[in-house]
Amino acid sequence: xQAFPESLFAESDGFAQSSNQRSTRRSxxxxxxxxxxxxxxxxxxxxxxxxxxxxxxxxxxxxxxxFVSLNTTIRLREAKIYVSLSDLLEGAQESVLRxxxxxxxxxxxxxxxxxxxxxxxxxxxxxxxxxxxxxxIRSTRGAKRWLGPEGRYYNLDEVFDSLNERFFHNLLGxxxxxxxxxxxxxxLGHYDAAHNTIVISKVFDRPSSPRYAIEYLLYHEMLHxxxxxxxxxxxxxxxxxxFRADEKLFPQLAAATAFLKRL
Ligand SMILES: [Zn+2]
Numbered sequence: 001x002q003a004f005p006e007s008l009f010a011e012s013d014g015f016a017q018s019s020n021q022r023s024t025r026r027s028x029x030x031x032x033x034x035x036x037x038x039x040x041x042x043x044x045x046x047x048x049x050x051x052x053x054x055x056x057x058x059x060x061x062x063x064x065x066x067f068v069s070l071n072t073t074i075r076l077r078e079a080k081i082y083v084s085l086s087d088l089l090e091g092a093q094e095s096v097l098r099x100x101x102x103x104x105x106x107x108x109x110x111x112x113x114x115x116x117x118x119x120x121x122x123x124x125x126x127x128x129x130x131x132x133x134x135x136x137i138r139s140t141r142g143a144k145r146w147l148g149p150e151g152r153y154y155n156l157d158e159v160f161d162s163l164n165e166r167f168f169h170n171l172l173g174x175x176x177x178x179x180x181x182x183x184x185x186x187x188l189g190h191y192d193a194a195h196n197t198i199v200i201s202k203v204f205d206r207p208s209s210p211r212y213a214i215e216y217l218l219y220h221e222m223l224h225x226x227x228x229x230x231x232x233x234x235x236x237x238x239x240x241x242x243f244r245a246d247e248k249l250f251p252q253l254a255a256a257t258a259f260l261k262r263l
Contacts, residue, residue: 047101051111064090072171074104086173096124149177151205189217191224216256
């Protein structure tokens with residue numbers, strides 16, 4: 001449950017620069033014509049029109065973000081829509097981008113999410129290319145050794161995926177997840193930004209740990225991915241109002257915090 005340096009969440013580069021920087025990684029990807037930035041904007045405009053046939057078309061700013069921030073987010077500020085897409089989506093097919101455009105816009109305007117789009121995006125998320133690329137990102141992130149997500153009793157990858165589905169519409173990119181090497185009782189969970197890794201104390205990998213306690217710890221760290229640290233002057237806001245509001249959505253919040261206190 002720790003903060004991480006906000007510098008890692010600096011604004012990422014735009015389209016032009018990013019294609020240079022990451023050309024080596026992209027070359028390992030399946031050969032497929034990439035969509036131009038205009039196409040991406042067009043797709044979002046069309047999906048907006050489908051959802052809201054008569055509403056005025058807002059201005060949209062859509063960008064791909066570097067892999068430290070795998071999240072895909074949408075915000076509406078002063079009638080302008082800001083979208084940031086994980087760069088894993090940069091080489092995706094039009095149908096996948098259309099699906100993500102629909103999901104984001106539906107979420108923003110609280111409309112029901114179309115099942116076909118949802119399924120298409122999910123298939124993409126778990127497709128080979130994405131899995132391989134995520135693996136590649138992990139392996140190039142330094143030589144730090146981790147125990148990995150598979151504990152004796154709980155698998156953190158599985159817990160993450162279920163939380164992502166229940167609370168985040170599968171919109172969070174999965175960072176590396178690992179059990180801590182030691183039975184830490186003070187630092188129960190934290191996000192290691194340098195390795196894009198969430199570490200959960202091994203103390204919880206036992207049958208007497210209720211699943212909701214692990215879910216709560218992971219959910220808390222996932223909220224840190226969703227709400228990057230904001231800086232107000234010199235003060236860093238780690239658990240801001242949005243963060244706290246989201247945290248209250250966790251159904252067994254009271255039981256989980258009570259369990260953690262008894263450790
Ligand atoms: Zn925290």
